[in-house]
Amino acid sequence: MSASGLPFDDFRELLRNLPGPDSAALVAARERDAQLTKPPGALGRLEEIAFWLAAWTGRPPAVTRPLVAVFAGNHGVTRQGVTPYPPSVTQQMVENFAAGGAAINQICVSHDLGLKVFDLALDYPTGDITEEAALSERDCAATMAFGMEAVAGGTDLLCIGEMGIGNTTIAAAINLGLYGGTAEEWVGPGTGSEGEVLKRKIAAVEKAVALHRDHLSDPLELMRRLGGREIAAMAGAILAARMQKVPVIIDGYVATAAAAILKAANPSALDHCLIGHVSGEPGHMRAIEKLGKTPLLALGMRLGEGTGAALAAGIVKAAAACHSGMATFAQAGVSNKE
Ligand SMILES: Cc1cc2ncn([C@H]3O[C@H](COP(=O)(O)O)[C@@H](O)[C@H]3O)c2cc1C
Numbered sequence: 001m002s003a004s005g006l007p008f009d010d011f012r013e014l015l016r017n018l019p020g021p022d023s024a025a026l027v028a029a030r031e032r033d034a035q036l037t038k039p040p041g042a043l044g045r046l047e048e049i050a051f052w053l054a055a056w057t058g059r060p061p062a063v064t065r066p067l068v069a070v071f072a073g074n075h076g077v078t079r080q081g082v083t084p085y086p087p088s089v090t091q092q093m094v095e096n097f098a099a100g101g102a103a104i105n106q107i108c109v110s111h112d113l114g115l116k117v118f119d120l121a122l123d124y125p126t127g128d129i130t131e132e133a134a135l136s137e138r139d140c141a142a143t144m145a146f147g148m149e150a151v152a153g154g155t156d157l158l159c160i161g162e163m164g165i166g167n168t169t170i171a172a173a174i175n176l177g178l179y180g181g182t183a184e185e186w187v188g189p190g191t192g193s194e195g196e197v198l199k200r201k202i203a204a205v206e207k208a209v210a211l212h213r214d215h216l217s218d219p220l221e222l223m224r225r226l227g228g229r230e231i232a233a234m235a236g237a238i239l240a241a242r243m244q245k246v247p248v249i250i251d252g253y254v255a256t257a258a259a260a261i262l263k264a265a266n267p268s269a270l271d272h273c274l275i276g277h278v279s280g281e282p283g284h285m286r287a288i289e290k291l292g293k294t295p296l297l298a299l300g301m302r303l304g305e306g307t308g309a310a311l312a313a314g315i316v317k318a319a320a321a322c323h324s325g326m327a328t329f330a331q332a333g334v335s336n337k338e
């Protein structure tokens with residue numbers, strides 16, 4: 001933290017001074033791509049992904065230590081009856097991740113991805129956003145800093161996921177706070193809210209955004225008021241990845257809301273990020289469009305846990321492998337076009 005000043009000051013400073021892409025690595029990747037044994041452009045988006053890897057790592061495209069980071073937090077807003085599951089499921093799922101029993105475990109095994117789960121003070125839910133701020137500035141900044149640890153062990157592709165009962169309400173409130181519109185446009189079923197639960201969820205999002213409305217123009221302030229611990233940690237992880245030249249794949253509706261806060265603070269803040277998968281959560285595509293992104297996959301999943309990002313990591317790994325491992329026309333003795 002800063003020796004003086006407010007806890008967010010260091011993050012504001014980081015957000016003002018984000019490193020840009022490496023143009024020499026990008027040019028080198030484009031030159032190599034032109035030599036590979038395929039018609040120009042024939043690998044479509046895989047080629048763009050290889051260039052993106054080069055630009056944001058500053059090296060030839062390679063993925064050797066991909067990591068899925070799952071951040072888990074609990075939310076005071078669950079008191080409003082906005083989700084069909086009890087908040088105790090967050091801790092239970094963290095144990096399930098450790099035991100290898102969750103969907104994300106199996107996708108990581110399938111795609112050979114590392115998995116780290118960060119549980120964030122699960123015994124201390126954040127403030128109920130319909131009545132107070134989720135976090136103090138100090139707590140929010142400390143949690144962002146903790147999230148930055150996700151890249152500390154060394155990774156060259158970071159997939160961002162979350163676990164937190166009630167957090168699709170939080171994500172909807174963040175989106176309404178950032179983009180406006182109506183609560184109905186941003187609220188979806190999450191784990192399966194319907195009927196009265198869905199009505200309470202819409203009401204909670206409306207009430208929260210109305211309560212905090214005079215403080216939402218500053219994205220970090222919006223995050224501490226309407227967000228949660230996993231939201232702050234995901235934002236910190238995305239930011240740390242940028243500083244450490246680690247490209248990022250963002251997961252579903254909730255992870256996208258955390259990322260959106262950084263974009264609101266600096267329009268270039270997500271240039272090192274891809275959206276892995278468009279969730280079945282109805283507002284997700286609109287949220288992705290607000291970021292000017294196109295998701296890699298659309299599989300109708302609506303789970304979170306980093307599952308959509310992890311599946312997309314398989315595509316990113318394949319893009320890097322094609323780029324680095326394919327033969328050139330000269331090496332393979334294949335005739336190029338005249
Ligand atoms: C067993 C189970 C496993 C999950 N894995 C991810 N989520 C997902 O659902 C939660 C958000 O939905 P809502 O806002 O409706 O509570 C988050 O924990 C999210 O990661 C799960 C939810 C459950 C119940």
Ligand SMILES: O=C(O)c1cccnc1
Binds near residue numbers: 168253284
């Ligand atoms: O898209 C998501 O992130 C999502 C959707 C439903 C439940 N939890 C997360």
